[in-house]
Amino acid sequence: xxxxxxxxxxxxEDNEYQLVTSAVLDRETKAEYQxxxxxxxxxxxxxxxxxxxxxxxxxxxxxxxxxxxxQTVYRAELIENNYxxxxxxxxxxxxxxxxxxxxxx
Numbered sequence: 001x002x003x004x005x006x007x008x009x010x011x012x013e014d015n016e017y018q019l020v021t022s023a024v025l026d027r028e029t030k031a032e033y034q035x036x037x038x039x040x041x042x043x044x045x046x047x048x049x050x051x052x053x054x055x056x057x058x059x060x061x062x063x064x065x066x067x068x069x070x071q072t073v074y075r076a077e078l079i080e081n082n083y084x085x086x087x088x089x090x091x092x093x094x095x096x097x098x099x100x101x102x103x104x105x
Contacts, residue, residue, distance in 0.1 A: 025059045033057040067093040 019035070035057055040050040069091065076089035 019057075027059045027061045028065070031059055033059070069093050 025033075033056070035055045036052060037055060038050055038052040040048050042048060070093070074089060074091060078088060079086075082088075
């Protein structure tokens with residue numbers, strides 16, 4: 001719903017509006033919305049003019065989900081005198097709040 005910006009957060013212009021949602025937006029459910037905005041005037045000559053624009057609204061992510069590991073216990077054997085930077089083992093985690101999975105430790 002678009003409503004006039006009357007709380008003082010804008011510049012005070014009469015033509016400023018804010019978008020107010022009727023429910024919480026959750027990126028894991030839907031990451032993007034297409035919003036059709038149409039403005040019209042009330043012309044004195046009785047011929048109202050309109051203008052429309054489609055806006056893309058990207059929902060920002062909040063880290064609201066704990067990571068889930070692919071195993072409950074990890075075990076690894078280390079070789080003595082291994083070279084610096086050698087991969088010892090990999091841990092894989094998944095989170096609904098993130099598109100990245102797997103991290104080398």
